[in-house]
Structures are given as structure tokens and as C-alpha cells.
Amino acid sequence: MVWIDWVSLFIRWFHVIAGVAWIGASFYFIWLDNNLESPPEWKKQKGIKGDLWAVHGGGFYEVAKYQYGPENMPDTLHWFKWEAYTTWISGICLLVLVYYFGASAFLIDPNVMQLSETQAIVMGLGLIFGGMLVYEIACRSPLAKKPILFAIFLLLLLTVAAWLATHWFSGRGAYIHIGALIGTIMVANVFLQIMPSQRAMVDAVKNQQEIDPSWGEKAKLRSVHNNYLTLPILFIMISNHYPMTYLHPQNWLVLIALCVVSAWIRHFFNLRHVGIVKPSILITGALAMLAIAVWVSAPNLFNGTSDASNSEPVKQEELVSQSQVKQVLDTHCLSCHSKTPTDNMFPSPPLGLVMDDWQDIENKASVIYQRVFVTRDMPFLNKTKMTNEERKLVADWYLQNLN
Secondary structure: OHHHHHHHHHHHHHHHHHHHHHHHHHHHHHHHHHHOEOOOHHHHOOOEEEEEEEEEOOEEEEEEEEOOOOOOOOOOOOOOOHHHHHHHHHHHHHHHHHHHOOHHHHHOOOOOOOOOHHHHHHHHHHHHHHHHHHHHHHHOOHHHHOHHHHHHHHHHHHHHHHHHHHHHOOHHHHHHHHHHHHHHHHHHHHHHHHHHHHHHHHHHHHOOOOOOHHHHHHHHHHHHHHHHHHHHHHHHHHHHHOHHHHOOOOHHHHHHHHHHHHHHHHHHHHHHHOOOOOHHHHHHHHHHHHHHHHHHHHHHHHHOOOOHHHOOOOOHHHOOOHHHHHHHHHHHOOOOOOOOOOOOOOOOOHHHOOOOOHHHHHHOHHHHHHHHHHOOOOOHHHOOOOOHHHHHHHHHHHHHOOO
């Protein structure tokens, strides 16, 4: 099992690196296209549509965009495609390694739906590629020429997909599958439209033929779609660290709300690149993020849990003993959180948290309280069937020692 962890580490590391390169290129070219200025007349006569100057790394750069193409095709032409392809390939490898080989632990939650590993994997792949197919059909329909209606359609598509995923899989597995769906849509945009359009354009310039304007229009449309999807997919990439989102009773709605707000914030920067500054977008985006945080976590902030009946003050004569807490944690947590875990899924204690002796438990009391009682994401998928009464006991022990 330890070698699987190393493989997972290297693939995840590579996935992040490739994703940084892809998203960075996406941000740069949207910025570049929006900041081109009308060139001087002598450049226009050479067929240059727009240009800009930049300074970086101790040097000056002059960038020009041609209306048609250069007089002579350069020997070296840089294509931006492998950033997208390697991000998707490494992401799918990670999905298979973590969520499909480990379906029973990370993907299937019996409290959500009783599934076999094969059923869960087939449903996951169907969600990813089925959703991408629906998106692709819509992009090739007249709907694509109506930005507002298409945005509403895409929101509905992702909402339905999120609802299905959270009613099929564990919250964590559901979120990662929506991320895989968005990533597949984005890489399909590159593979099915952007690259073919660019190849057709290059071939036309080489052969001194006319360029079909629709090539550029279709490629630009898909690039804009990808640009607005970048912040939502970045959130999903880190969402497994924040169980208060994917464990919420309306986790599908939390995901969609965060995706909408992050795309709205991205809209501010896209407008800013063309000289339109609307602080109201950032203000409403920040207020919306705050509203989501209050909605998701306010019950926990005020009561310690979403169930107020579990938050009654501890009475002095009902103090929880050390032995009671140790028994609960030994029963439900020690198989993973030990220096020598006995759970086959974890050859080393997750997050380095061990509970072998009482000093270990006291040192991590606040973490144990948060994960066992507040977010309730531990034990993992509640595989050991910790009861609400046992969670309450751990919380009472923690709270009584704060007094």
C-alpha cells in the first residue's frame, strides 16, 4: 500500500503542475487578447490587427496579433495544447487510482446509496462523459450563439449533475466527479474545437487560402467557456480538505453556489482587462461568499453542531471521564490514527494524527472535536459506525475542559 501512496503523490504533484500551466496560459491569453491595442499604420500594412508592449524579467516584449497570418509561416510555431492534455490525463489517472481502486472507501457511501464498486465506477464515468456529450451538443446548436441562455443552460447542466452525484456517491466523491466533468468539458473544448480550428487556420495561411471567420469565433467561444470554469474547478481540486462543504445536507447546492460566485468574480477580471472596472462585482461576490459561509457554518458556530439538541451544556455532575473518551476513540479511530494503523486503506496515520496514548489525544483535542463533532467527517465515511451519543460524549469532554 505504501507504494500506491507514492504513486498517488507523484501523479497528484504532476496534476497540479500541469494544471497551473494550463490555467496560467488560459488567464494569460484572455488577458492578452483583451489588452491588444490598435497598432501604428506601418504594422497595419503588414497585416497586424493589434499589439502590445510588456516588461518582465528584465526585458521588453513586443506581442502582435495578425488579422490573417504572417506573410511566411515561421519554422517554429508554439501550440498550447499539452498543458490541457496532461492536466486531464493526470487527473483521470488520479481519479482511477484514488476513487475507483479505492471505491469502497472514497466513492461509495452506504448511507447515500448502496452500490457495488462496478456500479459506482460505471455511474461515475457515465456522469463525466454523458455530461460532456450534452454540453458538446449544446455548443454545436443555435443555443451557443446566445451567451446568457447558454450560461443558464450550463448552470442547469452542472446543477443536475451535482444533484445526481451527491445522491449517488459520498460527498467527497461527488465533488471530485463534478470536477472531472468540468475538466473533461474544458479539455474537450481544446481537443474538439480549439485545436481543429487552429490547424485549419494554419493550413489556410500556408496554402494562401482564405480563413473562415467561424474558425476563430468557435475557438474563442470555447476559450471563454474554459476561462469562466477555471475558478470553480480550482475550488473542487481543494474541496476534499474542507468537509464542511461536501458533508453539508445540501452539499450539491453548496457546490453550485460556490461555482457561480467564483465564476462571477472571474467576470470582474475579464471586464477589467478591457478597461471596464466594476467594483460592485467584487463586493457582491465577497458578500455572496460570506453568505454561503454563514449558511453552511452558522449552526456550527452558534451551537457547535447543526443539531441544537446535541449542544446542551455539560452539567458538573455529568463530567466525562478520560477512560470513556479513550474507549470511544480506541474503538472508532485507532485503527487509522495509530503509529501502526491496522486499516488496510491507511499504511500511515492520516494527517500524521495519532491517538496511541492519552497525551496524543489531549494534544489534538480541538482537532478531534472539530472532525468528530462539528464537521462529523470522521471516522472516515463513519465506517466504524460511531453513534451520535458517542460524538456527544467526545464534545462534552472537550467543552468541559475549556472551562
